[in-house]
Amino acid sequence: MGRESPTPWYARACVADRVDDLWTCDTLDKATAFIKSHNGQISLRNFVGGQYRSPRNSSAESSQCINSFEPKTGRLICTLPCTQPDAVEDAIRSARSAFPTWSKTTRAERSAILRRVSELLQEHRELFAIWESIDQGKTLERARIEVDRAISNFSYFSTFILHEQTAARMVDGVALTYEHRSPAGVFALISPWNMPLYLLTWKIAPCLAFGCTAVAKPSEVTSMTAFLLGEIFQKAGVPPGVINIILGDGVTTGAALVASTLINGVSFTGGTQTGIAIRRLTAHQIGKHLSLELGGKNPTLVFADSMESSVRERTIRVAAMAAFENQGEICLCGSRVYVEKSVYQDFVREFTSYVKAKYIMGQTVGAVASLQHYDKIRRYLELAVEQKATFHLGSAPPALAQKEAQGYWVEPTILTDVAKDSAVQIDEIFGPVVTITPFETEEEAVQLANDSEYGLAAILLTTNGARMRRVGEQLEAGLVWINCWLVRELGTPFGGMKNSGTGREGGEHSRDVFTVVRTLHLPAF
CATH class of the missing domain: 3.40.605.10 (Aldehyde Dehydrogenase; Chain A, domain 1)
Known part of the structure; x- marks a missing residue:
């Protein structure tokens, strides 16, 4: 990952x-x-x-x-x-x-x-x-x-x-x-x-x-x-x-x-x-x-109904938490955010404001795990600069040497205008970096979400009950969260599709991993 x-x-x-x-x-x-x-x-x-x-x-x-x-x-x-x-x-x-x-x-x-x-x-x-x-x-x-x-x-x-x-x-x-x-x-x-x-x-x-x-x-x-x-x-x-x-x-x-x-x-x-x-x-x-x-480059789908006043705060909070918890160093983080076009500008503005206020380095955001990982994230952000992506928050951090490093700090970064085929959009960066992209139809949202070699997790934000099932069942991900994130009962199957791995663990699924099964046949007479 x-x-x-x-x-x-x-x-x-x-x-x-x-x-x-x-x-x-x-x-x-x-x-x-x-x-x-x-x-x-x-x-x-x-x-x-x-x-x-x-x-x-x-x-x-x-x-x-x-x-x-x-x-x-x-x-x-x-x-x-x-x-x-x-x-x-x-x-x-x-x-x-x-x-x-x-x-x-x-x-x-x-x-x-x-x-x-x-x-x-x-x-x-x-x-x-x-x-x-x-x-x-x-x-x-x-x-x-x-x-x-x-x-x-x-x-x-x-x-x-x-x-x-x-x-x-x-x-x-x-x-x-x-x-x-x-x-x-x-x-x-x-x-x-x-x-x-x-x-x-x-x-x-x-x-x-x-x-x-x-x-x-x-x-x-x-x-x-x-x-x-x-x-x-x-x-x-x-x-x-x-x-x-x-x-x-x-x-x-x-x-x-x-x-x-x-x-x-x-x-x-x-x-x-x-x-x-x-x-x-x-x-x-x-x-x-x-x-x-294994790895994940997980989508968060934000539909217009989830930006209605009664649920707006929840939508922003869940999307931000899924993007930046543990500095984005969670395999289940939603680092590709897709937003229905009619609410795209509002979402980008409010999401950026919320993250800036709530995710503060040294307080609610820690350092990334190593200098090597810091350099990996830095190279992706330098690529985003070269490709003229828009930075709504954050920037490419400076290069560091181990002897001069005072910590491996990468500020939360929000990007728009990232090309569909950019490595920033495709690769698992595994850090506090999120891209936001608009979509117009439900079909396009599903296509964008599934357009990845990975299939570990997905977050779906909507108030439409039929859409929860309709879209949720089409997403190519082992775990789908609807209007929440990282909520899990330990008996549920944990694992991904495609290049996100093979096998499932949790409850009886862990039993399948750690045991062998044989079937005994006893005559009934």
Whole structure:
């Protein structure tokens, strides 16, 4: 989802510092002081076999580490290992050793452990929110929301597995058939940098709930809260090896993880190009379960009736939230806004005024996640300048060098007069950038919305009940929100169409990912 922007890594020794003090940083002031006092000399370690440990690599590159920077300031926060293939295999073997026992634990036992994980996250909610905000660049308020969702992930699946159903059928009085599910095995769980804790736990919770074991790899850009999760799993009583967390980049660590023949399935959220690479790496492993939630360039359709006085404020608010929440770094953001021509000018004016007043850098808008991603967004905005797009808000930010960066700040940007074939209109920028384009008819609106290689989400703003169904059912998107955005019940299928991925997760759909089904036929006589 545009989330695979690289981060520089260097051949240097990782500092073997104790990081127990991270757990004392339950206020922003404490965490900031801790970072300053350590001057970037905080080292994160892998969590394998129920313990924190540095990877034992036989490779000559075993000392290579990745530097992780704070988006809001540009300063070095910590280093983390770039786990090499032999250490990746160690983690996979740990998960495989744990699988036979964990897969046979009762649902009640697994439920109790997941519930305890949820409770411990709740107890440390503010600490996780603080480190998530620092590590990713998002506002503290946004980070709290995402920690709450991570808590809900474990809570939801802890109860879901207690109320599962199966199907039984009679075959013309000859046989009784019934479906039996069992855990699929060891999974690679790979999550992106935009919502690190929330999306990682969205994978870990169902994986463990359905009796699988896992090796999880967070993004190298945002590994802090994944590192802290290991302590939560220890305290919750998760048996050693059931969940292993390894740190590293995609090219080295991630590729070794997904390609291993010891891995039975992959749940990945990230960029479409990385998803394609995973498909290629695993193409010969036919039985490997794949769930790939990939990129999005999502449309927001604004019909004239949604700009009537009684609902006007809601329309502007929902469209703005869908465009700029979390700096636009959410795969579900509506970055292509299409507005019915009769209200186009009014919408552009009021939308711009609302965003200018409500989305303020450093207050309600955080920094983008990395210097590399900052540069990506900057190049698209420079292209918009070259192509003479109209900037109603924002501008192309200046080029930065890491040593001089005071943070990766991109102000909310609203563009009109962007050509249909412009990369600004087509590509997933994954930042606080939105384009607004007029349309005349409902048919044109649907055509414009579907004119994309992606099909993850769409937002439909109208008061016409018939149109809600008529248009909503034509939009080529896995998730369609009508007069709202980002509202989701955890049992609903989550995933996209076209180049936005394959597979669905959530409730019974996650069960399909993490289990295998066999049908037993018993004679009826």
